[in-house]
Amino acid sequence: MVDAPLAxxxxxxxxxxxxxxxxxxxxxxxxxxxxxxxxxxxRVFEEAxxxxxxxxxxxxxxxxxxxxxxxxxxxxxxxxLYTNLITAGVLLDAGLMERLVAAGLDHVQLSVQxxxxxxxxxxxxxxxxxxxxxxxxxxxxxAGLPLTLNAVVHRQNLxxxxxxxxxxxEWGAARLEVAHVQYYGWALANRDALxxxxxxxxxxxxxxxxxxxxxxxxxxxxxxxxxxxxxxxxACMGGWGRRFLGVSPAGNILPCxxxxxxxxxxxxxxxxxxxAAAWADSPAFNAFRGTAWMPEPCRGCERREVDWGGCRCQAxxxxxxxxxxxxxxxxxxxxxxxxxxxxxAGGEAFRYRQYGRAR
Amino acid sequence: MTIPRFAPGVRLxxxxxxxxxxxxxxxxxxxxxETALAVLRLVDGARDEAAIVAALAEExxxxxxxxxxxxxxLLEDLRxxxxxxx
Numbered sequence: 001m002v003d004a005p006l007a008x009x010x011x012x013x014x015x016x017x018x019x020x021x022x023x024x025x026x027x028x029x030x031x032x033x034x035x036x037x038x039x040x041x042x043r044v045f046e047e048a049x050x051x052x053x054x055x056x057x058x059x060x061x062x063x064x065x066x067x068x069x070x071x072x073x074x075x076x077x078x079x080x081l082y083t084n085l086i087t088a089g090v091l092l093d094a095g096l097m098e099r100l101v102a103a104g105l106d107h108v109q110l111s112v113q114x115x116x117x118x119x120x121x122x123x124x125x126x127x128x129x130x131x132x133x134x135x136x137x138x139x140x141x142x143a144g145l146p147l148t149l150n151a152v153v154h155r156q157n158l159x160x161x162x163x164x165x166x167x168x169x170e171w172g173a174a175r176l177e178v179a180h181v182q183y184y185g186w187a188l189a190n191r192d193a194l195x196x197x198x199x200x201x202x203x204x205x206x207x208x209x210x211x212x213x214x215x216x217x218x219x220x221x222x223x224x225x226x227x228x229x230x231x232x233x234x235a236c237m238g239g240w241g242r243r244f245l246g247v248s249p250a251g252n253i254l255p256c257x258x259x260x261x262x263x264x265x266x267x268x269x270x271x272x273x274x275x276a277a278a279w280a281d282s283p284a285f286n287a288f289r290g291t292a293w294m295p296e297p298c299r300g301c302e303r304r305e306v307d308w309g310g311c312r313c314q315a316x317x318x319x320x321x322x323x324x325x326x327x328x329x330x331x332x333x334x335x336x337x338x339x340x341x342x343x344x345a346g347g348e349a350f351r352y353r354q355y356g357r358a359r
Numbered sequence: 360m361t362i363p364r365f366a367p368g369v370r371l372x373x374x375x376x377x378x379x380x381x382x383x384x385x386x387x388x389x390x391x392x393e394t395a396l397a398v399l400r401l402v403d404g405a406r407d408e409a410a411i412v413a414a415l416a417e418e419x420x421x422x423x424x425x426x427x428x429x430x431x432x433l434l435e436d437l438r439x440x441x442x443x444x445x
Contacts (some may be wrong), residue, residue, distance in 0.1 A: 004376050006388075052376035056387060082383040084374055107368045107385040147366035174367075175385060222386075269413045 001287040002241070002280055003287070004052025008081070008153035009059055009246040009257055010041065012072060016062040018088050019125030020113065021189035021350035022152060022194060025061060026260050029355050030249040038068040038238035040270065042075035044247055047275040049079040053245070057109075059086040060258075061249065070099045077104030084109060086150075089136030090129050097139040108140045109148040109177075115163030123157065125352045148175040154194040156348065158204050165211045168219055176219055178208060180226030184258050184313040186353050195345035200230050228338045232303065233310025235324035240312060245279060252276040255285055262322050288312055293323055297331040361408045363434055366444045371399055380441050389440070398433050402443060408434065 014029040036044070045056060056076045063069055064087055076083045085100065086109045112133055114120040114308065120130040140147045146185045149168045153161065161178065168176040181187045181194050187307075196204070208223045237256045246254040251270040254260065259267065265287060268278040279285055287293065291304050298309045309315075312327020318327045319334050327334040365371075368385045380396055381388050391399060397418075401411045412430050416423040437443045 049375065051403070052374070054372060054374055054381060054383065080373060080375065082370075082388075084385070106383070109386075146366075148385055267390060 005245045005279060006053060006243050007049075007055045007057065007245075008045075008048040008053045009057045009244060010044065010076075011059050011061065011246060011248050012036075012041070012063045012066050012069070012073075012259060013061040013249050015065040016060055016088065016353075017090055017126055018062070018113075018129060019352040019354065020123065020152070021125075021190040021328075022154065022181040022184075022351055023353040024182070024185065024187075024257060026258070027185055027189075028260075029061075029353075031355075034250040035066075036247075036249065036251045036270065038071050038075070041072050042079070042250065044251075044270050044275065045076045045079035045081055047270075048245070049081055051276050051279060053081060055082040055084065057084045057086050062088050062091060064091040064096065068095070070103050073100055073105050074103035077106075082106050087111070087136070088124075088133070090126065090132040091252070092132075092136040092139055093262070094139055097143050101143045101145065105145065107146050107148070109150050110137055110140065110171075110173075111150045111152065112164065112167060113152070114157045115160040115167050119157055119160065123350075125350075134171060137173070141172040146175075146178060147171070147173045148181060149173040150177045152179050152181055153204065154181045155196045155200065155345065156193065158196050158200045161204050161207045161212070165207070165215070165219070165221070169215065174218075174220065176221045176332060178204070178221060178223040180224070181316070182227070182311075184261055184311075184317045188317055189351050191341060192347050193350055194340055195228060196226070196340070197345075201226070226344055227311075227314065227326075227328035230328050231258045231330040233307045233314075233328040235307045236311035236313075236326075239308035241279070241285040242289070242308070242329070245275065246319075247275075252283070255288075256313065259284070261313050261314050264322060288323070295323060295325065297329075298325050301331070361434070361445045362404065362406070363402050363408065363411075363438075363443045363445045364404045365402060366441055369442050371396075384441065389442075394429065395433055395437065398430060399437070399442075 011034055014025050068145045083105050084107045091112045112123040116308050117130040122128055181190050211223050241255045246257045247270055251269055252267040265284045268282045294309050298304050310328055315324040315326045316322040318337050326334040327337050372381050374381050382391050392413045401414055412427045416426045
């Protein structure tokens with residue numbers, strides 16, 4: 001019997017007014033016409049709650065780009081899920097905020113691309129975004145909802161990390177996630193422009209530690225060392241098919257939001273398959289569940305049930321073998337690829353996220 | 360007198376699949392023990408601490424002074440964990 005998942009990542013749409021060069025959406029973005037309907041999402045939420053999910057992350061793309069975001073939020077809450085809106089904030093206004101609160105929204109996670117306007121607008125590729133985010137933060141706090149600020153950090157904004165902490169305090173966030181870019185999809189295409197140096201990383205770690213001490217009791221800071229400077233991989237998604245399930249805008253049921261980058265797997269679709277059947281019985285969910293699929297050095301490793309072999313998407317993107325040990329592990333024969341990438345990195349030009357330029 | 364309330368973004372939620380109740384909070388969750396759950400069910404932003412003690416004393420047919428000490432310790436613990444505020 002497989003343990004039930006705890007959380008659902010609902011990627012409601014791939015549409016987004018921002019064009020971040022590290023977007024976690026697939027390179028082949030789903031069009032609006034392919035998106036699940038309001039009623040289909042409501043059914044997905046019911047199935048997720050019945051299966052054991054306690055929480056839903058309403059994400060995208062930009063989830064508020066959906067005209068039915070209020071109805072979708074209400075449906076998630078009606079299904080009994082704790083609802084977290086993961087948003088860029090630029091489409092949020094007072095009227096929408098009020099309707100989301102009335103629909104039962106529990107928490108908002110707001111992304112920020114840099115601490116200052118010029119940097120944020122260059123990285124996000126949208127004029128006016130930074131001021132709109134400041135307004136969105138104020139709306140969330142005025143509505144009485146808790147706010148988490150999510151700062152994706154990399155080579156071109158890490159020098160502003162202290163200022164990002166200040167922004168979190170100024171905007172009334174109780175939590176700050178300092179999230180290093182993860183390199184697959186769009187971010188891998190922009191790796192040279194985004195990978196931080198070791199010195200940048202060490203500075204960042206010092207800034208985070210000092211800020212944690214200075215703002216204890218007021219601001220919680222989440223921070224983990226990024227793969228390219230690590231010696232052991234992360235238990236991506238808490239292990240394949242162990243805690244999370246995602247549903248893509250077009251209804252594909254996924255063990256991880258980036259799993260469609262893996263070739264050779266067929267993912268069940270929520271229009272035809274129940275979440276329970278997908279979770280328990282589909283070949284895709286069972287492909288990397290547990291430890292039986294593992295090659296050496298994972299198979300005999302004492303950490304095999306700690307990191308579960310790391311990230312499949314990263315392993316595949318870097319080695320071409322979906323079942324390889326994540327190269328983030330120093331025991332991987334491909335670990336040298338990471339150091340080589342760090343040494344090769346440099347330059348500022350981005351390839352921005354856009355439709356219709358897959359591969 | 361203290362009137363405990365759930366902190367912003369925190370609430371009790373039924374975990375139907377596992378037949379239990381969970382305390383849900385922004386980006387985290389925890390499983391309350393039986394006593395904590397009994398108290399949290401009475402946290403409604405209207406009842407003060409004395410009213411919560413009285414309700415529990417009646418429900419469990421136990422002396423109010425003993426219940427009061429337990430409730431005090433528990434509320435303090437839940438406040439430190441960020442689940443409730445007053």
